[in-house]
Amino acid sequence: MFEFLFKYPAAVFSKGTFVLLSGWPMWVLGAGLLAAAAGLAWLIWRPGEARTPGAGPGDGMGRRMGGWRAAFVWLMQTAMAALLLFLLWHPALSVATLKPQQNIVAVVVDDSGSMALTDENGSSRKDAALHVLNSSLVKELQGKFQVRLYRMSDHLERIEKLEQVTAQGSATHIGESLKQVVEDANSLPIGAVVLLSDGADNSGGIDLDTIADIRRQRIPVHTIGFGKEKMAHDVEITDVEVPPRALPESRLAAMVHLHQRGYAGQKVKINVKEGNKILSSQEVTLKPDGVEQVEQVLFSAGPAGVKTIQAYIDPLPNEENLRNNSVTQLVSVDDRKPRILYFEGEPRWEFKFLKRAVEDDKTIRLTTDLRTTPDKLYRQLSDQDANTALVDGFPTKVQELFDYDALILGSVDQAYLKPEQQQLIHEFVDRRGGGLLLLGGRDSLADGGYSKSGLNDLLPTTLPEVKSKTYVIDAADVELTAAGRESLITRIEENPDKNVERWKKLPYLMNFQDPGPPKAGATVLAVSIPKGGGGRKVNLLITQPYGRGRTAIFATAGSWRWQMLQPVADMSHEIFYRQLLRWLVSDTPKRVTGSTPHPMISDDSHVKLRAEVRDSTYLPSGEATVEAHILGPDGITETVDMRPEPLEQGVYVADWTTPKAGAYTVEISAKHGKDDLGADTLTFRREDGIAENFHTEQNRDLLEKLSSETGGRYYRPDEAGKLSKDISYSEAGITVRETRDLWDMPVIFLLIVALRAAEWTARRKWGVI
Amino acid sequence: MADQLRQFLLRGGFLMVDDFHGTLEWNVFLRSMNKVFPDRKIVDLDNKDPIFHVVYDLDDRVQVPGWQWSISGKTYEYDGFDPKWRGIYDDQGRVMVAICHNMDLGDAWEWSDDPRYPEKWAGLAYRIAVNYVMYDLTH
Numbered sequence: 010m011f012e013f014l015f016k017y018p019a020a021v022f023s024k025g026t027f028v029l030l031s032g033w034p035m036w037v038l039g040a041g042l043l044a045a046a047a048g049l050a051w052l053i054w055r056p057g058e059a060r061t062p063g064a065g066p067g068d069g070m071g072r073r074m075g076g077w078r079a080a081f082v083w084l085m086q087t088a089m090a091a092l093l094l095f096l097l098w099h100p101a102l103s104v105a106t107l108k109p110q111q112n113i114v115a116v117v118v119d120d121s122g123s124m125a126l127t128d129e130n131g132s133s134r135k136d137a138a139l140h141v142l143n144s145s146l147v148k149e150l151q152g153k154f155q156v157r158l159y160r161m162s163d164h165l166e167r168i169e170k171l172e173q174v175t176a177q178g179s180a181t182h183i184g185e186s187l188k189q190v191v192e193d194a195n196s197l198p199i200g201a202v203v204l205l206s207d208g209a210d211n212s213g214g215i216d217l218d219t220i221a222d223i224r225r226q227r228i229p230v231h232t233i234g235f236g237k238e239k240m241a242h243d244v245e246i247t248d249v250e251v252p253p254r255a256l257p258e259s260r261l262a263a264m265v266h267l268h269q270r271g272y273a274g275q276k277v278k279i280n281v282k283e284g285n286k287i288l289s290s291q292e293v294t295l296k297p298d299g300v301e302q303v304e305q306v307l308f309s310a311g312p313a314g315v316k317t318i319q320a321y322i323d324p325l326p327n328e329e330n331l332r333n334n335s336v337t338q339l340v341s342v343d344d345r346k347p348r349i350l351y352f353e354g355e356p357r358w359e360f361k362f363l364k365r366a367v368e369d370d371k372t373i374r375l376t377t378d379l380r381t382t383p384d385k386l387y388r389q390l391s392d393q394d395a396n397t398a399l400v401d402g403f404p405t406k407v408q409e410l411f412d413y414d415a416l417i418l419g420s421v422d423q424a425y426l427k428p429e430q431q432q433l434i435h436e437f438v439d440r441r442g443g444g445l446l447l448l449g450g451r452d453s454l455a456d457g458g459y460s461k462s463g464l465n466d467l468l469p470t471t472l473p474e475v476k477s478k479t480y481v482i483d484a485a486d487v488e489l490t491a492a493g494r495e496s497l498i499t500r501i502e503e504n505p506d507k508n509v510e511r512w513k514k515l516p517y518l519m520n521f522q523d524p525g526p527p528k529a530g531a532t533v534l535a536v537s538i539p540k541g542g543g544g545r546k547v548n549l550l551i552t553q554p555y556g557r558g559r560t561a562i563f564a565t566a567g568s569w570r571w572q573m574l575q576p577v578a579d580m581s582h583e584i585f586y587r588q589l590l591r592w593l594v595s596d597t598p599k600r601v602t603g604s605t606p607h608p609m610i611s612d613d614s615h616v617k618l619r620a621e622v623r624d625s626t627y628l629p630s631g632e633a634t635v636e637a638h639i640l641g642p643d644g645i646t647e648t649v650d651m652r653p654e655p656l657e658q659g660v661y662v663a664d665w666t667t668p669k670a671g672a673y674t675v676e677i678s679a680k681h682g683k684d685d686l687g688a689d690t691l692t693f694r695r696e697d698g699i700a701e702n703f704h705t706e707q708n709r710d711l712l713e714k715l716s717s718e719t720g721g722r723y724y725r726p727d728e729a730g731k732l733s734k735d736i737s738y739s740e741a742g743i744t745v746r747e748t749r750d751l752w753d754m755p756v757i758f759l760l761i762v763a764l765r766a767a768e769w770t771a772r773r774k775w776g777v778i
Numbered sequence: 779m780a781d782q783l784r785q786f787l788l789r790g791g792f793l794m795v796d797d798f799h800g801t802l803e804w805n806v807f808l809r810s811m812n813k814v815f816p817d818r819k820i821v822d823l824d825n826k827d828p829i830f831h832v833v834y835d836l837d838d839r840v841q842v843p844g845w846q847w848s849i850s851g852k853t854y855e856y857d858g859f860d861p862k863w864r865g866i867y868d869d870q871g872r873v874m875v876a877i878c879h880n881m882d883l884g885d886a887w888e889w890s891d892d893p894r895y896p897e898k899w900a901g902l903a904y905r906i907a908v909n910y911v912m913y914d915l916t917h
Contacts, residue, residue: 356915364916365790368870381833381912389916569790577788 014756017102017749020735024720025104030748031097038098045090046083053083078775085768092760100751105744112200112742113155115190116142118174119206119235120160122701125176126207126236126330129726134235135176138205141233141729142171146203149733154200161186161206163612180612180700181206183715184215187230191222200742201229201721203732207236208708211612211700215711220718228741229721233729236707242271242325244295245333245703249320253608253691254341255310256372256595260588261340262497263289263306265320270298272325281308281320288318289503305495307503313344315672315692332702339608341692347414347594348393351377352403354421354452358519362569363417363448364389366586373590376413378403380421403430407626410434411441414597415590420450420566423462431463438467439556441627444593449522449564455479456522467560469531469553470524485521485537485565487512487549493534498592499550501581515581516574519567523547530554537565550589557598563589600627601687603637603677608693610667612700616693618663620651622679622686629659633679633686637663642671651677670697780813787814787874792914796878797844797885800856804879811875815866820877823863829873829913834905839863842903844882848894854880872917876910883907 012018029035118138129137150156158168162178165186183206190202223230250264263281272295281289288308296302306320321335328334353360356379367373374391378399381387388399403426404410410433423431437443445467447453456479459465460472473479489512493499502508512535521537524547531553536546552561571582602621610616618637624630635651645668651661667673672694679686713723720739724732751757787793798807811820823829830836841861843853854860858880866875886903889895 356912358915361915361917362790365870377916379916385833387832387912387916573786573789573791575789577785 014754014759016751016754018731018734018738020722020738021102021104021749024738024740025102025749028101028103028748030099030101033098038094041094042091045094046087049083049086049090053079053086078771078777081771082768085764085771089761089764092757092764096752096757102749102751103746104738104749105740105746106737107154107200107739108743108745109153110155112198112739112744113157114150114736115157115159115193115199115202116147116150117159117161117165117186117190117202117204117206118142118171119162119178119181119204120166120174120176121162121178121181121209122176122698123181123207123209123705124235126705128237128240128329129235133176134207135174137235137726138233139171139174141205141726146729146733147171150203150736153733153737157199159186159190161204163212165189178701179697180212181210182212183208183210183711184212184219187215187223188219191219191226191228194226194228194741198742199226199228200739200744201231201736203736204230204232204712204715205235206232206712207705208232208234208710208712209236209701209704209706210708210711211704215715220715223719226741227739228719229736229739230715230719231721231724231732231736232712232716233724233726233732234707234709234712235726236705238707238709239299240270240329240706242327243329243333244269244272244277244322244325245330246320246322246336247301247703249318249336249338251318251338251340252595253339253604254343254595256347256591257310257313257342257344258372259310259342259591259595260497260500261308261310263308263318263320263338265304265306265336266301267304267322268299268301269295271327273297275325277322277325279304279306279320279322281306281318283311283316283318305505307497307500310340310342313342315674316340316342317694330702330705333705337609337696337699339692339694341608341690346372346374346393347597348374348376348391348412349415349417349590349594350399350404350410350413351375351417351419352421353377353379353419354425354450355380355419357420357450357566358569359448359450359566360419362572362582363586366572366583367590369583370587370590373587373594375590380425404433405430407433407436410437411443411627413437413443415444415446415593417446417448417590417593418453419448420452421457422452423458423464426462426464428463434464435467436627438558438560442557442596442598444558444597445555445560446589446593447560447562448566449480449520449524449562450566451478451480453480453566454522454524454562454564467555468524468528469551469555469560469562470527470548473523473525479523480520480566481522481539482520484517484519484540485542485547485567486517486540487515487535487537488546489535490533492532493550496532496534498552498588499534499585500588501584511581516570518565519570520565521547521549521567522564524551524562524564527551528553552592559593559596561589561593598623599687599689600624601635601677601679601689603675603689603691605675605691605693608691610693610695612697614666614668614695616665616667616673616695618649618651618665618675618677618691619654620661620677620679620689622659622661624681624686630679630681630686631658633659633661633681635661635677635679637665638676638678639665639673640675641667641673642669645669645673667695670695780810784814788868791874792910793875794878794910795875797882799854799858799880799882801858802856803858807877807879811866815875818866820864820866820875823865823873823876827865827873828917829865829876829909832909832912832916834909836902836905836909839906840899840902842881842883842886842899842906844885845889845892845895846885848889848892855882873913876913878906 124135127133163180246267248266291306293304319337376391377389379387455472502511535550537549600623622630622633637649639647649663651663654660678688716723841853861881862879864877865873868874883903890900
């Protein structure tokens with residue numbers, strides 16, 4: 010219809026430039042328009058003539074019709090005059106068109122596994138694409154251009170015949186494939202790209218650089234989309250987030266991202282397993298169709314080692330794609346024993362019971378130093394401490410304190426710590442990345458003068474400036490906040506709701522301390538509610554990240570009642586302190602810390618390695634020699650030199666291509682001259698044949714966006730016939746600029762007829778012919 | 779009662795037993811303690827145990843008699859000739875019951891301001907108390 014009315018395809022109008030070919034000045038057109046409008050107005054409203062029935066046009070008709078009727082007639086006649094004047098100026102479109110037989114059209118067919126899905130009226134997406142090409146499109150294109158066939162999966166490959174498209178590619182990388190086409194266009198006159206795909210890209214989309222490259226070359230990418238845009242019945246786990254590293258026997262949270270179609274409101278069980286051993290299960294209710302939901306499933310990290318954790322949902326009745334019901338991730342459970350220094354200012358029950366709570370935790374090494382008298386300290390060393398450790402009291406040297414992963418300060422007046430020791434603690438958190446926990450007490454927080462100390466900056470709260478004591482010996486109940494409900498630190502019971510109730514039923518605290526309001530970025534996990542306080546809530550457990558480390562306040566010295574007032578078998582007190590202390594140390598980095606953004610690589614061979622290297626005082630080491638020793642399946646070994654990252658001091662990176670699927674172990678070692686700075690081990694795993702099972706619905710948004718950004722157009726398979734006409738209009742390749750007359754468009758004729766008919770009909774109705 | 783005491787001790791409580799002497803009173807104590815911990819042994823505390831070193835080093839301990847010494851002149855009562863420093867450990871090797879048999883530390887504290895009661899015993903009794911309390915607060 011469009012082409013019938015406007016003579017040319019829509020592409021001519023979208024790509025063409027409007028021009029007037031007459032060569033007469035534009036001001037003449039404007040003046041003519043004004044003159045015509047004025048002349049017609051004079052004719053319609055000219056003065057001095059009597060109202061004579063049957064008088065003709067221009068005979069004082071305005072007077073006879075009066076008001077808006079005359080204005081309507083004037084408007085119709087002026088529009089008519091304007092249209093005729095406009096046509097005299099010879100309007101046209103100037104459009105670039107591809108020169109016949111001198112340009113190449115690249116036809117790219119998606120050859121990835123998802124194209125094998127049979128959701129195109131009983132046939133596969135691949136067959137539907139081949140049908141579109143074979144039925145007429147290729148022939149029509151070959152009539153005008155040279156056609157180059159490509160198949161696309163995780164790379165682009167030129168093919169001679171369409172039979173070479175098998176839909177067995179392991180991944181879809183549209184962006185990278187188009188980049189290769191653009192590279193070809195540097196030496197070949199590629200005028201346009203036709204992409205036949207379901208758009209199910211699994212490389213994270215098409216990056217802006219690729220789009221910019223295509224736009225620079227002015228190559229329009231026309232896309233034809235295949236596959237259902239929405240599945241009827243499917244549950245898909247889209248992602249599973251687990252911490253890449255953990256301490257042995259830690260409680261971990263797997264954040265399972267999923268969505269579904271056709272099963273809204275239904276209950277399903279999310280299982281987390283390692284090998285054949287189910288670690289945890291959780292029943293969830295599915296949200297409405299297409300809505301992304303995130304569920305937290307807790308599980309134990311177990312003993313040290315690399316764990317392959319799989320989250321999965323059992324198949325539901327009539328589910329269309331069963332291969333997207335599970336996602337696998339790696340967790341490296343480190344065989345390390347973080348060290349914590351607990352410095353306590355006075356003998357008290359909280360000290361004793363904190364120690365007892367974590368004594369059975371074989372992962373944590375707790376060293377304590379207790380002031381038994383003003384000038385006497387009682388050291389209780391762990392098996393990793395030297396006998397000489399802490400003989401002079403609280404550490405005064407960097408290496409001495411930085412040997413620990415976390416520090417707990419009990420009821421210690423800040424004046425006891427010298428300014429240089431306070432500075433050391435600051436550096437310990439900020440630079441070394443250690444954890445700092447401050448406990449409540451009569452010499453703690455505001456009552457210990459910390460608001461005026463060098464440590465104030467580290468605290469997660471703004472300590473109150475009050476003259477009265479903030480440490481109150483009075484009973485107080487405890488309650489979790491919304492953040493505490495979700496936190497793993499406070500998770501005594503696995504079920505979040507039951508956990509909230511469990512905290513409410515804990516024996517009351519013997520005392521509490523007001524730590525003040527949380528700073529920006531801090532999180533309040535629990536509050537104490539003084540008995541008889543009228544429901545007033547006082548922040549109890551507050552955490553925050555600080556620099557490379559983290560800090561927390563537990564504003565009481567009375568949680569020992571959770572141990573003494575509950576049965577021996579009750580582990581609430583132990584679990585809480587172990588989780589709090591594990592949180593304090595679990596992310597404390599070593600001097601050399603290796604990482605990779607994706608420990609589990611699906612259908613991709615590229616891996617990025619990153620190492621953060623610090624010297625003995627944990628300052629970034631920018632002149633180190635860093636090597637990654639890679640050990641892979643079937644005896645693969647390789648040593649890769651890591652290069653310094655220009656913008657991040659002490660950071661070294663390397664890109665490596667995995668030769669085959671399997672598990673890889675990387676030992677990253679760093680040296681500075683002859684000094685050994687340390688080493689770290691990380692693991693990653695490459696799995697093939699996975700990526701194409703996910704995001705299998707047609708990603709029409711991506712295809713449409715790709716087309717519109719590059720000057721192409723998105724087509725449904727049944728519209729593909731239009732493509733061979735539209736494709737000629739391109740500014741890439743070898744083009745010729747053509748002008749297309751507009752004066753003889755049928756729509757112009759119809760407009761003239763409509764203007765005249767409208768005026769005639771109106772005048773007839775009013776009896777003024 | 780025995781169950782309550784057992785619960786108290788296993789949760790982290792500490793019990794110091796003092797001022798009982800000789801075989802007869804030991805047997806009475808033993809019968810009672812067996813109700814609390816039928817499966818735990820009472821052992822002699824080693825000199826190296828932290829309980830004797832947490833604040834003061836108390837390697838050289840002597841029998842601390844009760845106030846009766848000022849009348850009888852004897853440091854023992856009944857047939858409790860030798861002081862016994864005994865205890866019951868928990869599963870983590872911490873002393874949870876400290877047993878001071880054949881001595882009377884309580885009297886030593888009580889009569890420490892009496893000129894007739896020797897300072898050497900009162901002082902030792904205080905040092906033992908400080909160690910025991912500090913041990914409880916740190917273990």
